[in-house]
Amino acid sequence: xxxxxxxxxxxxxxxxxxxxxxxxxxxxxxxxxxxxxxxxxxxxxxxxxxxxxxxxxxxxxxxxxxxxxxxxxxxxxxxxxxxxxxxxxxxxxxxxxxxxxxxxxxxxxxxxxxxxxxxxxxxxxxxxxxxxxxxxxxxxxxxxxxxxxxxxxxxxxxxxxxxxxxxxxxxxxxxxxxxxxxxxxxxxxxxxxxxxxxxxxxxxxxxxxxxxxxxxxxxxxxxxxxxxxxxxxxxxxxxxxxxxxxxxxxxxxxxxxxxxxxxxxxxxxxxxxxxxxxxxxxxxxxxxx
Amino acid sequence: xxxxxxxxxxxxxxxxxxxxxxxxxxxxxxxxxxxxxxxxxxxxxxxxxxxxxxxxxxxxxxxxxxxxxxxxxxxxxxxxxxxxxxxxxxxxxxxxxxxxxxxxxxxxxxxxxxxxxxxxxxxxxxxxxxxxxxxxxxxxxxxxxxxxxxxxxxxxxxxxxxxxxxxxxxxxxxxxxxxxxxxxxxxxxxxxxxxxxxxxxxxxxxxxxxxxxxxxxxxxxxxxxxxxxxxxxx
Numbered sequence: 190x191x192x193x194x195x196x197x198x199x200x201x202x203x204x205x206x207x208x209x210x211x212x213x214x215x216x217x218x219x220x221x222x223x224x225x226x227x228x229x230x231x232x233x234x235x236x237x238x239x240x241x242x243x244x245x246x247x248x249x250x251x252x253x254x255x256x257x258x259x260x261x262x263x264x265x266x267x268x269x270x271x272x273x274x275x276x277x278x279x280x281x282x283x284x285x286x287x288x289x290x291x292x293x294x295x296x297x298x299x300x301x302x303x304x305x306x307x308x309x310x311x312x313x314x315x316x317x318x319x320x321x322x323x324x325x326x327x328x329x330x331x332x333x334x335x336x337x338x339x340x341x342x343x344x345x346x347x348x349x350x351x352x353x354x355x356x357x358x359x360x361x362x363x364x365x366x367x368x369x370x371x372x373x374x375x376x377x378x379x380x381x382x383x384x385x386x387x388x389x390x391x392x393x394x395x396x397x398x399x400x401x402x403x404x405x406x407x408x409x410x411x412x413x414x415x416x417x418x419x420x421x422x423x424x425x426x427x428x429x430x431x432x433x434x435x436x437x438x439x440x441x442x443x444x445x446x447x448x449x450x451x452x453x454x455x456x457x458x459x460x461x462x463x464x465x466x467x468x469x470x471x472x473x474x475x476x477x478x
Numbered sequence: 479x480x481x482x483x484x485x486x487x488x489x490x491x492x493x494x495x496x497x498x499x500x501x502x503x504x505x506x507x508x509x510x511x512x513x514x515x516x517x518x519x520x521x522x523x524x525x526x527x528x529x530x531x532x533x534x535x536x537x538x539x540x541x542x543x544x545x546x547x548x549x550x551x552x553x554x555x556x557x558x559x560x561x562x563x564x565x566x567x568x569x570x571x572x573x574x575x576x577x578x579x580x581x582x583x584x585x586x587x588x589x590x591x592x593x594x595x596x597x598x599x600x601x602x603x604x605x606x607x608x609x610x611x612x613x614x615x616x617x618x619x620x621x622x623x624x625x626x627x628x629x630x631x632x633x634x635x636x637x638x639x640x641x642x643x644x645x646x647x648x649x650x651x652x653x654x655x656x657x658x659x660x661x662x663x664x665x666x667x668x669x670x671x672x673x674x675x676x677x678x679x680x681x682x683x684x685x686x687x688x689x690x691x692x693x694x695x696x697x698x699x700x701x702x703x704x705x706x707x708x709x710x711x712x
Contacts, residue, residue, distance in 0.1 A: 198693045251553035322519075355577075355580060358573050358577040358580070358581060359581065361570065361572045361573055361574060362570045362572075362581055364572070365570050365571065365572050365573075366568065367571065368532055368552070369568040369570075370570075371551070371552040371553045371556075372530045372531075372532055372553075372555075372556055372562050372564075372568070373553075373556055373558045373562070373568070373581055373582040373625070373629075374553050374582045374583045374629065375553055375581070375582070375583070376550070376553045377553065405543065
């Protein structure tokens with residue numbers, strides 16, 4: 190086998206991993222703070238891609254503004270969803286949150302499929318990132334390099350903000366013991382709303398970045414979200430670094446499987462999940478309470 | 479006579495179906511250190527939690543320097559100037575000592591500076607970078623008190639600050655409470671240890687079955703030690 194084939198598949202794996210990491214990070218944050226398994230996360234990612242496509246198609250607004258505007262707008266919409274819907278489910282069995290967000294995902298997907306069909310809307314690679322560079326051992330399309338780099342920077346920045354800043358300390362306190370954090374004067378309800386909004390914005394950001402790679406397709410979210418759930422479980426529920434590292438790791442594992450045994454590429458993540466759960470039930474980076 | 483800092487009237491509290499507070503009445507004046515005493519289950523901890531807005535359902539009146547708190551959410555009650563130290567100390571395991579200390583917003587005048595905190599609690603200074611729960615029980619208690627003081631809260635609610643601690647640590651906490659009293663802080667503490675209570679408090683409020691049944695000051699306690707035993711004895 191040639192180096193080109195191997196490194197090409199590894200790059201594809203890393204691209205998938207970049208999206209896994211962005212989405213699983215948001216899911217892990219939401220699970221930590223709201224105790225909700227957000228089934229709508231894939232739908233928000235899909236809406237992000239469609240929003241970028243819509244901005245370009247109807248308003249002639251390009252990729253770079255979309256990369257800022259779409260996460261902002263969807264983040265705000267996410268805060269609305271938290272205030273109007275999820276907040277009312279606080280304190281109930283987590284199943285209610287799962288069902289509500291699953292319903293929301295079905296509504297969003299159904300709406301976009303009804304309006305745009307399921308064939309996908311093409312979205313061009315931004316001009317500045319067209320073409321590629323020859324690295325000697327492989328050809329690197331610039332846009333793909335950008336996706337991997339941007340996702341690493343955003344994941345790292347999010348992780349640092351949560352683990353190393355005063356605001357992040359408030360978030361960790363509200364995750365650990367919301368009632369105590371509030372009794373110390375932290376506005377926990379506001380913190381929860383903003384956190385949900387930021388996690389949705391991360392999904393929307395991933396969606397915009399995905400549009401030139403996968404097109405904007407109503408089903409792109411539900412195809413991805415099941416794998417992302419497995420990523421969160423493998424990383425360890427509630428572990429942010431676990432969610433990020435296993436996102437990239439599992440993307441690479443899929444890429445390698447495509448090289449060595451392509452038929453298993455679609456199930457390798459779930460096989461790894463089963464093995465990890467056998468050996469470490471709390472996930473690779475999870476803490477057992 | 480100093481102004482009334484906290485005035486609780488007709489306070490009722492529920493946990494789900496169980497009615498735990500039945501019209502609790504008491505008040506505390508500025509600069510006083512007051513204990514809530516009573517048997518397990520008498521409603522002492524529930525009274526503190528009700529003041530902080532942490533009971534699922536409560537009614538009645540809780541006034542802090544004339545400001546009604548009963549309908550406020552817990553974070554606004556805390557910001558009104560109440561520092562709360564729960565019976566489990568409420569230290570966050572995922573935060574370092576320094577992060578625990580800096581967590582509550584520091585809104586009010588009269589907050590202790592970091593230098594004053596370091597002087598009052600020298601052991602915390604040495605352990606700033608440790609995770610909160612790597613501290614000993616006594617250090618966790620100090621951290622919880624320091625955290626409440628750093629906000630500038632004029633009223634401290636302490637739930638059993640000496641529980642499970644070695645006598646030498648209990649003496650240190652007693653010294654800290656007397657020091658705070660000297661600085662004009664107002665303190666309401668739940669305390670099972672009547673001897674400790676008598677060394678730090680001016681007045682003792684006795685609770686039974688979710689009600690206040692007696693109030694006595696230190697002179698009355700010294701004159702008739704049996705008066706508390708009636709409520710605390712088994």
